[in-house]
Amino acid sequence: MTSLNTWRYLLRAICPACIISREEYLLLAKVAEEAECYEDLVAQIKGLTQTYGALTIKERKLLSVAYKNITNPLRSSWRVVSLIRRQRVRIEKELTDACKDIVKLLNDSLLATAKVGEETVFYYKLKGDYYRYLAEFAQQQERSRCSDSSLAAYKFAYKHALAMLGPTHPTRLGLALNFAVYYHDVRKSPEKACHLGKHAFDEAVACLDDSSSMQVMRDSMTILQLLRDEER
Template sequence: MPTRNEYMFLADLAGEAERYTDVVANIKLIIDNYSAQLTIDERSLLSIAYKNITNDLRNSWRVIDSLEKLQASRSSSASARHLSLVRRQRDKIEKELMNVCKDIVSALDKQLLPAARPGEEAVFYSKMKGDYYRYLAEFAHKRDRERFGDYSLNAYKLAYKHALATLEPLHPTRLGLALNFSVFYHDVRKSPERACHLAKSAFDDAVMSVDPSEIIMDQTMRDSMTILQLLKDDLILWSTEI
């Protein structure tokens, strides 16, 4: 059996080749054969792999959804047949996307979250759970959207409560959680008011915690500054909707 480092080498190699399903497979072998308590590098690689897989599927779904609306606006026997084929393709993508999201949520519930250390690691995984339930809520059939939205909300709430208690306001994981949680309120709950309130609170807390004389512009700080800019951009955009 390959060593843990060899599985990680293979996962890294797959990531370089953009074979993200192979990345997931190798990290899962680490979890199954060694430990569900992943290193930061292992955890980051797993997160990036799932994000790339789901982003491709979400983008495909949006394209097909737009084409379906266009096809539905036409009236002819050929258009009706084409509309049926478009819907079949959309259903196929939805099924793939649902399977991927449920796969990572299952791994989080059964292995990663139970093994997570309190603090940043637990916040990171709870945020991931909120993210993938949010994706499910975005494209699921109407009857399932509210259920997935509730699951996402509960995961985000748990993550945010833990983040407020254990992480500094400028920590990139806490800021990333605030960014995604606010997107949930805007996109899933259709509430720009709550989205702006959460984003502004996180932004203000982070800015007020900064001591300019003590800033060290390392990678962590650069990550935090990038997320702060995204929060600011969203606040500007969403405030026009209120």
């Protein structure tokens, strides 16, 4: 119960048959206006209308003030949300075009001429990445199609990486990281993401030795840290 209605409540409690005068309604309405309690102002005008019917010019102005101050902030919020929605549509269109462009380049040219080994893994990883990006914001059937295409690319790349690249190879580790992100974000399967990350992390740690080049060691340790964070 608002403080502005306390007096009215007490009056009704003491004398249920008592009717609040028009002047008392108007006083409470003006107090509500001064306090910028526009919902309370509406309540007083509604009570006045129910009790006395038609409104005077002053009362109509109070009614207008009440609803204007309630609706104006909401209209402003709606305009902001509408602008954001239009911006989102534009950004999604540009992002979709960019993702589809690189996937087309991969399918039409780069994958067909890729050498066995790191190059093939790299390009199929890219294909999985950009289908994953599309799946993140696509709708319904398109999301499912992009998710399946991303999964197929990642699986092919990971199988090839296991056969052709060492456990500490940065491209293999980067693939494992992104594949884990796919399971976590797109498939909503943190268990599979953790399993994949842990497997790649454990294999790489077991193979780290003094013979590894410093650059490979640095790249591998950076990605291993990301895998461990993803596992958590």
